[in-house]
Amino acid sequence: MRYLSKIIFINSASIKYSEINVDGNVHFIGTQGVGKSTLLRALLFFYNANQQKLGIPVGKKSFVEFYLPYQDSYIIYEVIRETGPYCILVFKSQGRACYRFIDTHYDKKYFINNEGRANETWDKLKLSFGKEISYTRKIDKYDDYRNILYGNSQGVGAEFRKYSILESKQYQNIPRAIQHVFLNYKVESEFIKDTIIKSLNEEEINIDLSNYSHHLKDFDTQLTDIKKWTDRTKSGEIIVRKQAETVATIFLAIKFLSREKEQLARTLVWQFNEIKNQQPKISEKLQSEEAQKFQLGNKISEIDKKFQTKKDKITAEISVYESKIKEAKEKYQLYENININGISLTIENIIQRVAKKKERENERDDFNSQKEVLEARFIDIKQKYEAQINQLTNQLSAFENAKQTDINILNENLFQLKEKLVKEYDKLVEDIKKQHLEELQFAKNLLEEKKQNINNLQISKAEIKHKRYYEIEIEKYTHDINNFEEKIRISENEITLKADEEVTLKKQWEIEKDRVEEIASNKREKFIQQISSIDDQIVSISDKLENSKNSFYGWLNKEYPGWQKTIGKVIDEDTILFKSGLSPEKVSSDFNFYGIRLDLSEIDKTVKTVSDYENDKAELKNHTTGIQKNIITLAEQLSNDVENLKRKYQQKISKCKDVIRNNEYINEQHKIKLNEAKVNIKELINKAASDKQSALNKIDHEIQLISEAKLNAENEFNRIENISKKQIENRKKDKKNNVDAAQKKVDEVIALINSEVQNKKIDTHKKINILKEEQKKEFNDKGAETKKILNLEIKISEVATELEFIGNNTSITERYKYDKEQLFDKVQHFKNQKTNFENQLGIEQDKHHTQRLTLIAEIDILKSTILVIAQQLANIAEDLQKHKLFELTDCYKSIKDLSAEPTDEFRTEKRCIILIEELNNTHYKGIDRYRELQEAINKFNGNFHTQNIFKFKLNLIEQSEFFQFAEDLKEFIDEDKISLYEKRVNELFADIIKQVGKETTELLSKEGEIRTVISDINKDFVKRNFAGVIKSIELRVAFSANKVVHLLMEIKKFNDENINDLGEANLFSNNEQTRETKNKKAVGLLSLLVKEISNYKHNDIHLSDSFELEFKIVENDNDTNWVQNLANVGSDGTDVLVKAMINIMLLNVFKEGATKNRFKDFRLHCMMDEIGKLHPTNVRGILKFANDRNINLINSSPQSFDALAYRYTYKLAKDDKSVTIINRLITNNRERQ
Amino acid sequence: MNIPKQTASIFEILSRGQFICSNSNDEFIRKLYTVIEEDQNFDYLYDYFLNISFILEKGNEYYYFSRLENKIDLERKIEQAFKWIDILDFLKTFDSSFCSGFRFTPSDILVKLNLDAELKTKLEALKRYSAGKDKFNEIIEKILNDLEKDKFIEIENLISHEYKVLASFNYLEQLIISINISEDAKHEIPE
Missing domain, CATH: 1.10.287 (Helix Hairpins)
Known part of the structure; x- marks a missing residue:
């Protein structure tokens, strides 16, 4: 039994020196302010070693100042233990309270010297302890002190072990409970829970939420990021x-x-x-x-x-x-046509006649000589008449000449007039012509020009008709179109080819994946079979081992040492050796076998011993583990293989896709260009047609215009020509009239003259004839042959005329001859030339x-x-x-x-x-x-957010950054990295969920124990309730109100139900769809968890958070109902009582629970101030209540009213120097008996 | 009629002349967007709001209300439109790819101002909308505030003061695209 037995004050708290026994219930009495509470506090300090939690009011001296004012101020606690007491010295060092453990009972002489003074230094104390008494080093940390006192071996060295009063790592609630009792704290379920929990297990169970919040920090955004790749809009596309x-x-x-x-x-x-x-x-x-x-x-x-x-x-x-x-x-x-004297003659005639000139001259000469012969006799007469005829003839000739001259003059005049007129009119005509010439020429030119124009236009028109407009361009476009079509065809082929290839690749991938999976599943099947067969073997071995004691084998081992070398060599292991119920019996020590002796050394057989079987079993188990490992490796291998396949095919597929995309783009571009070209060509054709038409129209129009102009010009030309012709005609007419008039006049005069000449001729002829008649007569009269002469004369005159003619025309004939020679005969030659x-x-x-x-x-x-x-x-x-x-x-x-x-x-x-x-x-x-x-x-x-899971860089500035981004994004899509992320996130959250499940399970595993403790407490209350006023005190476990715990439990539940369906696809999963929904649910839970964790103020979840503790206290008619915190129950007294009861109860629970192992045997103290509030019965009740649980109570009140209830009663008083004097009034020894 | 339960929220936002964009940072707004987009909801809401003379309009990734305008308001509207055109002009000068999803900080603009005289001129022209503010950063702040108020942009990172352009920015772009300047009128614009 360990417990605090004594407390000694030396120069402390206004006490010079005092030893106070506390090895039982103690009651301090004294008036107000004598130091009762001070003593109680010093006791509390022993348990909690916490200056702040002693209930020292604010403004009062601190603990050190009050309790350890001097260098030689000490508080010494003596603790009893099985191996003898030890002391704890509290002293002031460097302004704070420090401890030393001294392994001896308390003796005044160690601390007080012979002079009655306290030893003020440690050296002096050491001296007084001597060499036999061991002590520890100075302990200046309260934690260390508590660890030593309560036996938390983790924090302190081995040398301190012996100074503990109990042994617990989770002792913190003991000082707290004692403290609560002393300070009458309100009762909080948290504290009760904590105490219960700590009593259950020394190891603290908690769930580190920061761990989750770290992993799930961006879980939500990550999830949304990933979801963005799978969410479809209502039109079914993923934006x-x-x-x-x-x-x-x-x-x-x-x-x-x-x-x-x-x-x-x-x-x-x-x-x-x-x-x-x-x-x-x-x-x-x-x-x-x-x-x-x-x-x-x-x-x-x-x-x-x-x-x-x-x-x-x-x-x-x-x-x-x-x-x-x-x-x-x-x-x-x-x-x-030669005209001679009005007779037209041909030149031939004339030439013939001229040729007869000689002949004619001979004829004339002949006639003349004949006539002269005849007339030779009548010359006189003849001459007379001839002279008269000549005279007449001459006269006539003269007249004729005169008249001829007149005619000639007239003719001459006429001719001149004519000449003049001709000249005049010619000039006029010339003038007229001249006058119109320019005009006419102009009109003509115009006309010609128009004609030429029309011709030109007609030519142009024909040209246009046959010209092919935009021929080159159209040809170019046609060529382009063919070209583009060809290219499109090629790229389409390529696309189809690559798409086919892609499909094939995908199929191949699928097939290979199936194959790999099948192989893996076959292998796994085999392994499982192996395991089950090994399991069977293990079971059989186990059976054998289990039965070994009852079986023949067991008997042999026990009764027949060395049997392995004899019967063991021939026995059937399965059917006989391990069979029970054979009731073996040793009959004789003779080494025979049913009467037969065998040399068993020849048989090479060893019987397995139990340890052999154990070894076999262990080996088999190892084997199983090995196979299980193989299964795991197989699964890993499979996932690796699948991954490799994916990488292998993805790359190829991505290449295909690249080519397809590229071709699609090219295709698109070409199609655009093709359409452009088609449109262009169409436009060109249309344009060509329209241009041609418009050109034709234009030319037609021009032709029409020019034709009109030509017509006009023609008309103009005709008009001008007509005018000039008319004028000329008029002039000609005028001229003719004038000429005709003059001619007529002249003709008339000439006719007159001619008639006059005719008359004169006739007259002259008459006169000549008369003369000739007279000459004839005379000739006749004279006898002359007149007749003959007359004939001759006629003939002579005829010949003379002929000769005259010849004479006149000889030159013509000459000329003719010349001309003929020079011209007429050469005409043919000329023509030829x-x-x-x-x-x-x-x-x-x-x-x-x-x-x-x-x-x-x-x-x-x-x-x-x-x-x-x-x-x-x-x-x-x-x-x-x-x-x-x-x-x-x-x-x-x-x-x-x-x-x-x-x-x-x-x-x-x-x-x-x-x-x-x-x-x-x-x-x-x-x-x-x-x-x-x-x-x-x-x-x-x-x-995406800046912190997106894919690490997309969002702030892009440079072109290269944009390009890099696009490149990366392309790769991201092509290699389907999203699935990688998806997998990673899935795995992560599956892991988290599994972890949550595991941790929560651990957390909740204590629930049963807690319930047991609580029901024990409840029972205890019922059993031990001593105060009549308190009808009942009851505790109960309620579900945690903590949202995080709720969620954790949900997740745990979910995890338990779907242990195989979470995260990435594995071979043990159900079909895709349920996994999908499961994943979704898990994700939902985790999202909620993240949210709640962020709202939760603590970083971890303790066991105490996993349930709520409620209590209900019925005092008289007051029922607190189920509450978690209790500030006041009834009046002051009842309140103190209830709280003390609960705290003592808890101390007990802890005592029972926390120190199960070795130290059960220790006693604690509880301090209760102002106990005078309670009725003595209740005081006794609570004392009993505490003592039953190995807890001593130390009370204080101004007066003692039931001294027998306590072991010691001390009276405190102050002397006139305000020094506290403590006197023991009573020691009750009955209790001890 | 199956009116979604978020109708009140939708109305509250849209009736303030704001937008509901698909790429908002506000999860609630995004939620509302998906609600409107869901199956029949748009039609229902359209009919529903039409009864109270609000026309629910669908843009590229955003929704907004439109109303029949009185002629009297037109002048004010046009002035407002001028302002937006100037601002848009400024922003597009700042970065030609300024569009939905674009991220920037006011300091980006300030840095660019020192490099781009044209941008500076355009910003100075925006002074008249900044209610007496003279400093560049103040003008920018004012403009960005206006944009943010009308839900064309949204602040994404309060620490780095980073803004994100919302899908509704497309509305402004559409506004300009829908201005049709005929060939003749082109020459009437004073250079």
Whole structure:
């Protein structure tokens, strides 16, 4: 039995020296303020060693100041134990209370020297203790002190072990309970619970919530983050996935564009270099071609000149011959119709007549000589008449001449008049003509022009009709369309191919996975079989072992040592050796076997001993463990294999997907381009048609306009011509009239003259005839042959006329002869010559024309070549210019490939200008796409918090960061990393749930024990209740109101029910669907847990949190009902009583529970101040109540009223120096007996 | 009619002229968004609110109320729209990818101000909406407050003062997109 037996004050608390026994119930009496409570506090300090919890009122001296004011102030506690008492010295050191344990009983001489003074230093004390008494070092920490006192071996050294009054790690409630009794604290269920729990187990059971809250810190956000990848909207799409897909697609587009850009840039570099090299060459070529063209032009003008000279010459020849032919013709006509004296004669006639000139002259001479012969005799007469006739004839001739002269003059005048008129009118006509000439010419020109225009337009129209508009462009687009269609076809093929491949891969994956799983499950099956067979073996061995004592084997072991070497070699182990009920009996010590002797050394058989069997069993068990390990390894292997398969196939599938996506993008781009091209071509065709139509319409319109103009011009021309004709006609008429009038006049005069001449002639002829008649008569009269003479004369006159004619016409015939010789006979020759020359001219012309055409054709070719070259040069210049401008743009600066060396790999036909345009387009498209990407990424990132589980970086600034993000995101999707996260989170929460289950189970495992304790307490109360006023004190366990505990229990329950369905898929799980719902529920529970933990103010859950303790106290008619805290029960007295009872009860419970092991045998003290409040019966009751539980009570009150109830009664008093004097009044020794 | 039980909350938020966005930081708002989006709820709510002359409008990932306006209010509205256009212009100059989901802090804008003269000019032009505030950070603060008040942005991190742009920002973008400037009118805008 260990207990505090004595307390000694030396120079402490106004006590000079006092020894107070406390090895029983003690009662301090004395008036107010003598130090009763001080003593009680000093006792409490022994138990709780806590200066703050002694109930020292605020403002009073502190413990050290009051109890240990001097260096030689001591409080000494003497403690009794089985091996003899020891002391605890409390002293002041460095301003605080310190302890030393001294392994001896209390003796005054150790502390008080011979002079009656306390030893003020430790050295002195040491001296007084001497060498036999052991003591400890100074203990200046209250914790250490308590640990030593209550035997918490963990905190203190072994040398302190012997100074404990009990042995408990969870002793804290003992001082607290004592303290509560002394200070009359309110009763709290928390405290009661704690006490009960600590009494149950020394190890504190608690659940560290911070652990969970750490693991589940971002559980909610993580879960929402992951959920975002699986939540579908009502339209069935997963927004985040869609957004991520958009990001991936746009990024792909950007990559595609940058590739395209690179390609274009390299192409441009090549082309730029090419045109730079080509430019001088092409200009040189242009120059040479132009020189050639110039030469050809010279040649043409040269041959033109030559031809002109030739032509002139030939034309001159021709005109010569033409004039000759014309002359011949004119002259011939002249000769054909010669008019002589009003008789028209042909030249042939005249020539015949002229040819007979000689003949005629002979005839005339003949006639003249005949006549002269006849007239020779009548010359006189003849001469007389002849003179008269001559005279008359002369007269007539003179008259005729005169008249002829007049006629001539008249004619002359007429002619002159005519001449004059002709001239006059000619001039007039000329004037008129002149007057209209310009106008007419103008009209004619206009007309011609219009005609020409119409012709030109008709030609143009025909051209337009046959021209194919935008032929090149349309062809280009058609080519493009074919190209794009081909590309689309290729990429579609690729997509189908890759999609098929993907499906195949997935199938393969599935199959391989199935295969691996099947193998694993087969193996597992085998292992399980092995285990069960081993289990069977173990069972059989166990059976054998169990039965070994009752069986033959047991008997043999006991009764027949060395049996293994004899009967053991031949016995059947299973059927005989381990069979019980064989009732073996030793019959003789003779070594025979049913009368047969066997040399058993030849038999090689050993019988297993019990330990062998034990070994076998252990081995088998090991084997089982090994197999179980194998099963676990197998499961791990399987999951690894599955994972590897996933990685293997995922990669391939991702590649397929990449290709598909890429192709899809290309496809899309091409489709867009194809559509563009189609639209363009359609537009072009339409445009071509409409352009053609409009051009035709325009030309028709023009033709119409010009036709009208032509008509007008024609009309104008006709009008002008008519006017001039009319005028000329009028003039001609006038002229004719005038001429006719003059002619008539002259004719009349001439007729008059002629008639006068005729008359004169007739008159003269008459006179001549008369004269001739007279001559005839005379001749006749004279006899002359007149008749004959007359005939002759007629004949002579005839011949004379003929000769005159001949004379007149001889020159004509001469002329004719000449002309004939020179002209008429040569006409054929002339004609031939002319035709020859004409032919020659034609030939020359043809020749010239051909030559010219050839040259022109050559020039045309050259011209078109030059045009092409010039165009090329212009294009190059334009390209260079464009490139120069392009070099200034951001686009140019942003493309590194533009400074690369040109390589023929990028040969192209496209022009720089087009390439630059395409490059620009691509560049700006790239910028647009980048902006789209930014938007898409921002949109995507908007779904996630900065602390997202996937570690997505949300603050992206640089382009590279955006690209990296997109790349990572793509990879994230392609490799299905979300499932990894999902798995990880699932595993995590499964682990957490399992952990919660485990911990909660542990926590709740104490429930039964707690209930037992409480029911014991309740029973005890009923049994030991001594105060009549207290009808009942009852405790009960209620469900915890703690939400966290609730949740933990829920989770535990859930865990128990679904131990195999949590977290990742494993072979033992049910189907997917239930697991899904289970997971969901678990997640819900954990989310709630997280929330509650954050709201919960403590970091861990103790056992005390797992249930609520309620108590109910019925005092008289007052029922507190079930409450958790008790501040006051009834009046003061009852209150103190009840609380003391409960606390003592608890102390007992703890005593019973916490110190089960070794130290049950100890006694405690409870201090109760102002006990005078209680009725003596109740005081006795509570004393008994405490004492029954090995607890001594130390009370105080001003007066003693039942001294026999206590062992000791001390009276306290103050002397005049306010020094407390303590006197023991009574010692009751009855109790001891 | 099966009106969801959150109708009162929905009304309370929307009737203040605010938005319910899918990417709000406020879980409650997100919840409301999903409630409206659920099966038939939108139709029910639409009819329900129509009875009290509120038209529940659906934007891209956000909901809001619209009402038939009196002509008298139009001028004020247009002025308001001007303000938003200026602000949007400013923000898009700050970052061309300023859109739903974008995150930024006022200090980001201040840093950019020192680098971008155009941005500075535009911010100075916004002075007239900032009620006498002169300093750049104050103007920005005012603008951001306005935006936050009308639920176009939301503060996400109080420590770093980081804002997140909500889906409702799309409303402002749509506002500008729906302004149709005909070719002729283009030249009438003074440069």
